[in-house]
Amino acid sequence: MKIHFQKKSLLIATITALSLIGTQGAGATQNVTEAPVVAEIHEWKNPPVLAEGIKEGGFSGLVHLPNDPPSIFYTLADRGPNGQYGKDELRTFPDQNYTPRLYKIKVENGNIHVLETIKLHLPQGKIDVFTKTAYISGLPNLAGPDEVPYDATGTKKISYDPDGLDLEGIAYNPVDDTFWLSDEYRPSIIQVKRDGTILGRYVPKGSKEALVAAGAKMEIFDTLPAVYSKRIANRGFEGVTISPDGKFLYTSIQSPMALPDKKTGEASRNLRILKMDLATKKIVGEYMYIAENAKDFVKVKQKDVVISDLAALSQDVLLIDERDKNAGTNAQIKRIYKADFSKATNLLGTPTSEHDFEKLTVAQVKEKGIVPVSKELLVDVTKLNYPHEKLEGLAIVDKNTIAIVNDNDFGVEGYDEKGKIKINSNPTQMYVIKVGKDLK
Structure with missing residues (x-):
């Protein structure tokens, strides 16, 4: 695989890893002094237009399959173009007919080439209540727990879709050749075939009945802990991965949950990561990951x-992508950690999980004898001239190479004073990074 550089300065881009200041004691971060460098930068040039001048993009996850060449990846886009209209920040969907999708891509000579677009659809014979076809939409599921969907003008409400998905992560199971996706709405995790057929959606206990009553046609399994229904809106499951042997799936909540309330969740550093046994499809672990101290x-x-x-x-052992909301030179946190779960406390089904997970301080976590996931800083991406806010996709290419992609939000940047959608030129890019040490 040839090496290409966007800027001459990237030839000498190096970092000295920073120690995590705020997470001390049981979850302390170790330091890595090797020097990662950007080896390649690839861009999706001239993507197809969807609607309103909006182009395809929004890469939210990334995976490299074990037997594929190093230039081949699978990625996915989220719920499609969306914005926030007016002072009430109404959630708008400029392309109501958008279908959540996977992409098979090839990167070479600075370009991202889409080899295949795989749109998600229901099994044969089932029809989505919103689209009136087998294909699902990216619209919210239910009135009440979800945002109210509006059209591009912010003046007309759109119907909900109980089978709609807001996809954020993608993983591959080599045992049965299926993909697993993470969804922010319920939150949920979804198993799909290579052709995009949805095999099952796994949701928090107590969530299935309302979805079925609203007309959901997917096979739904309400086997996730009920407490996950307390996710903050638009902050559900974000990351998902499967161990190389295909035995275990991990999925991470994007932000601390609203337990006991949203204010507590927004102030918390305690993020949840679930572990599923893929042979039984049962959740077997829940772990605390302590985020950086803002x-x-x-x-x-x-x-x-x-x-x-x-x-x-x-x-x-997982790689974990932790980030802030800033971009370019203003970015403070765009970090890839190597995280070890082997000695972390399994909190599944405990009072801590069900009642006080989010409200515990680092000191209280230590007092309770809870061992969070250990963190070792692998790459500080802010030191590599990374321009994007949403570093959202992370894949392992080989024993010392990773790849990352950004979610450019389809270029949607809100609305102007006349109520028209603003479109920016922020591209979809992949950075291939040599980490300076063997990962495995």
């Missing part, structure tokens, strides 16, 4: 320090 950075709010993606090295 107070240690400039112009960073705690609610904006999130997990964006996961990539498994083994059954117990």
Whole structure:
């Protein structure tokens, strides 16, 4: 695979890893002194137009299959173009007919080539209540727990779609050749065939009945802990990965949940990561991952320090993408950590999980004897001239190479004073990074 550089300065781009200041004690971060460098930058040039001058993009996850060439990846886009209209920030969907999709892509000579677009659809014989076809939409599921969907003008409400998905992560299971996707809405995790056929949606206990009553046609399994229904809107499951042997799936909540309320969640540093046994489809673990302390950075709010993606090295060790809401030179946190779950406390089904997970301080976590996931800083992407806010997709290419992609939000940048959608030129890009050490 040839090496290409966007800027001459990237030839010498290096970093000295920073220690995590705020997470001390049981979840302390270790330091890595190797020097990652950007090896390649690829861009999706001239993507197809969807609607209103909006182009395809929005890459929210990334995975590299074990037997594929190093230039081949699978990625996915989220719920489609959307914006926030007016002072009430109404959630708008300029392309109501958008279908959530996977992409098979090839990167070479600075370009991202789409080899295949795989639109998600229901099994044969089932029809989505909104689209009136087998294809699903990216619209919210239910009135009440979800945002109200509006058209592009922000003046007309759109119907809900109980089978709609807001996709954020993609993983591959080599055992049965299926993909698993993470969804922010319920939140949920979804198993799909290579052709995009949805095999099942796994939701928090107590969620299935309302979806079925609203007309959902997917096979729904309400087997996730009920507490996950307390996710903050638009902050559900973000990352998902599967161990190389296909035995375990991990999925991460993007932000701390509204437990006992939204204010507590937005102030918390305690993120949840679930573990599923793929042979039984049962949840077997829940772990605490302590995010960076926003107070240690400039112009960073705690609610904006999130997990964006996961990539498994083994059954117990993952790479975790942690980021803030800033972009370019203003970015403070765009970090890839190597996280070890082997000694972390399994909190599944405990009072801590069900009642006080989010409200515990780092000191209280230690007092309770809870061991969070350990973190070792692998790459500080802010030191690599990375321009994007949403570092959202993370994949392992080989023993010392990773790849990341950004979600450009389809170029949608809100509305102007006349109520027209503003479109920017922020591209969809992949950065291939040599990490300077063996990952495995």
